[in-house]
Amino acid sequence: xxxxxxxxxxxxxxxxxxAVFAVDLASGKNAESRPALLTQSSEFADAALRLLGSGEFKxxxxxxxxxxxxxxxxxxxxxxxxxxxxxxxxxxxFSLDKLRKGTGTAVRAAKxxxxxxxxxxxxxSGAVADGLLPVISxxxxxxxxxxxxxxxxxxxxxxxxxxxxxxxxxxxxITEALDEIYKQEVQTGFAEGLIVAAAQNFTxxxxxxxxxxxxxxxxxxxxxxxCDEAGLGCEVYSSDKIxxxxxxxxxxxxxxxxxxxxxxxxxxxxAEGAPVDAPVLGLVGKGITFDTGGISIKPADGMEKxxxxxxxxxxxxxxxxxxxxxxxxVKVIAVVCSAENMPDGRAMKPxxxxxxxxxxxxxxxxxxxxxxxxxxxxLHYARTLGCTHLIDAATLTGACVVALGVLNxxxxxxxxxxxxxxxxxxxxxxxxxxxxxxxxxYRERITSEIADIMxxxxxxxxxxxxxxxxxxxxxxxxxxxxxxxxxxxxxxxKKPWLPYGPSGIAVRSIVEWVRSYSAK
Ligand SMILES: [Zn+2]
Numbered sequence: 397x398x399x400x401x402x403x404x405x406x407x408x409x410x411x412x413x414x415a416v417f418a419v420d421l422a423s424g425k426n427a428e429s430r431p432a433l434l435t436q437s438s439e440f441a442d443a444a445l446r447l448l449g450s451g452e453f454k455x456x457x458x459x460x461x462x463x464x465x466x467x468x469x470x471x472x473x474x475x476x477x478x479x480x481x482x483x484x485x486x487x488x489x490f491s492l493d494k495l496r497k498g499t500g501t502a503v504r505a506a507k508x509x510x511x512x513x514x515x516x517x518x519x520x521s522g523a524v525a526d527g528l529l530p531v532i533s534x535x536x537x538x539x540x541x542x543x544x545x546x547x548x549x550x551x552x553x554x555x556x557x558x559x560x561x562x563x564x565x566x567x568x569x570i571t572e573a574l575d576e577i578y579k580q581e582v583q584t585g586f587a588e589g590l591i592v593a594a595a596q597n598f599t600x601x602x603x604x605x606x607x608x609x610x611x612x613x614x615x616x617x618x619x620x621x622x623c624d625e626a627g628l629g630c631e632v633y634s635s636d637k638i639x640x641x642x643x644x645x646x647x648x649x650x651x652x653x654x655x656x657x658x659x660x661x662x663x664x665x666x667a668e669g670a671p672v673d674a675p676v677l678g679l680v681g682k683g684i685t686f687d688t689g690g691i692s693i694k695p696a697d698g699m700e701k702x703x704x705x706x707x708x709x710x711x712x713x714x715x716x717x718x719x720x721x722x723x724x725x726v727k728v729i730a731v732v733c734s735a736e737n738m739p740d741g742r743a744m745k746p747x748x749x750x751x752x753x754x755x756x757x758x759x760x761x762x763x764x765x766x767x768x769x770x771x772x773x774x775l776h777y778a779r780t781l782g783c784t785h786l787i788d789a790a791t792l793t794g795a796c797v798v799a800l801g802v803l804n805x806x807x808x809x810x811x812x813x814x815x816x817x818x819x820x821x822x823x824x825x826x827x828x829x830x831x832x833x834x835x836x837x838y839r840e841r842i843t844s845e846i847a848d849i850m851x852x853x854x855x856x857x858x859x860x861x862x863x864x865x866x867x868x869x870x871x872x873x874x875x876x877x878x879x880x881x882x883x884x885x886x887x888x889x890k891k892p893w894l895p896y897g898p899s900g901i902a903v904r905s906i907v908e909w910v911r912s913y914s915a916k
Pocket of ligand 1: 687689737763764765766767
């Protein structure tokens with residue numbers, strides 16, 4: 397999709413389809429809907445008059461209606477062929493994320509109609525009475541619209557041989573050129589949105605790949621290619637280096653597969669250099685390219701989805717893609733621990749004891765709790781590389797999905813400042829993360845009788861917390877944020893604004909968290 401920002405009058409813009417947003421002004425619970433267009437063009441209002449008065453269209457989020465303008469009276473001055481009206485829900489609930497979803501809805505509605513070219517008008521808050529619509533800055537408006545559009549466009553039926561080519565080739569986001577400051581704000585937001593959405597789509601493309609294509613070696617090759625193109629440092633190591641570093645927790649997982657593991661280290665250095673005591677951010681991702689559970693094998697039902705068990709790694713690689721282009725003034729190192737978890741003659745067994753790189757001994761009780769084993773060494777290694785602040789992302793526990801469902805991912809932290817910075821990004825990213833505890837009183841959950849710790853909790857209660865407590869053993873007093881994204885990495889249900897498939901969760905929030913540490 398070729399996405400362009402256009403400063404123009406929407407009435408005069410010639411296009412196949414022009415999308416205009418609408419909100420519902422009704423506020424009471426049982427009140428009749430009162431849809432209103434977010435445009436000040438009286439011509440478009442006239443064209444939509446009959447539809448909006450009919451009660452058919454309620455401006456709910458994800459709702460669309462199409463009007464062919466050639467059939468409408470008094471629309472001769474309008475240059476668009478069709479008007480697509482896109483609901484954003486109740487006016488009082490308007491938000492950046494509703495706008496992101498509304499823009500995505502416009503793109504997906506155009507796709508199913510085989511429209512190749514689409515223009516979307518910026519919402520005009522002045523179209524409805526003052527104070528009815530929460531105010532959003534021009535920069536964030538532009539950014540959310542680009543993100544919504546770019547994330548909605550791809551379909552993940554990559555391997556279908558009769559794949560229908562219904563891509564949108566040209567997308568125009570249209571707003572008036574109010575003044576120079578406004579134009580600059582919009583251009584900045586537009587450019588940021590393109591970068592972040594491209595990174596998130598890169599992450600999604602990795603998560604979508606099947607395990608037989610995206611092995612740890614292939615993940616390393618794709619990360620390396622990305623770094624070469626983006627100007628990032630990149631080292632991809634395998635079995636020898638992992639054993640040399642004494643990453644025995646990581647190796648315990650990796651050795652049960654015929655596919656060699658990959659330890660991927662990506663480095664971003666700000667151009668102007670950084671002062672000696674400046675923060676160094678460590679992004680650590682779980683990259684299990686397929687998880688059978690190992691000897692503690694998973695049930696067959698649904699196991700095919702375990703190709704997504706590298707979504708945390710993919711989020712970090714995607715985030716580095718955006719960081720390389722947004723150029724924050726802070727050093728960032730990504731550490732990805734990638735392996736397959738397979739049952740094999742060499743596979744780790746329940747009861748095995750391994751010594752992590754940090755020296756901590758681990759009793760392996762369940763070989764399906766392998767993500768925390770690779771992350772244990774990844775987090776410790778990031779600290780030895782000089783990281784002063786850590787964030788990790790992992791499809792870590794089914795227990796987190798039981799606790800939070802699929803609308804919020806789990807958020808854990810040992811540091812209020814790092815955690816608050818992360819929570820503050822959510823207003824911009826629109827992603828759902830819900831904080832769960834990992835206070836020291838949970839430590840006894842992972843205490844082993846014969847080693848320092850064990851890799852599961854004493855029983856299944858609070859399993860997401862037991863996993864977080866395990867990771868906490870390896871971060872020491874380094875400020876750390878842990879994201880358990882197991883429930884949110886794959887969209888099982890299609891939405892009007894998103895297709896079935898990989899979500900790319902956490903990329904937007906991680907990028908903003910990194911930027912919050914930027915010196916400028
Ligand atoms: Zn597992």
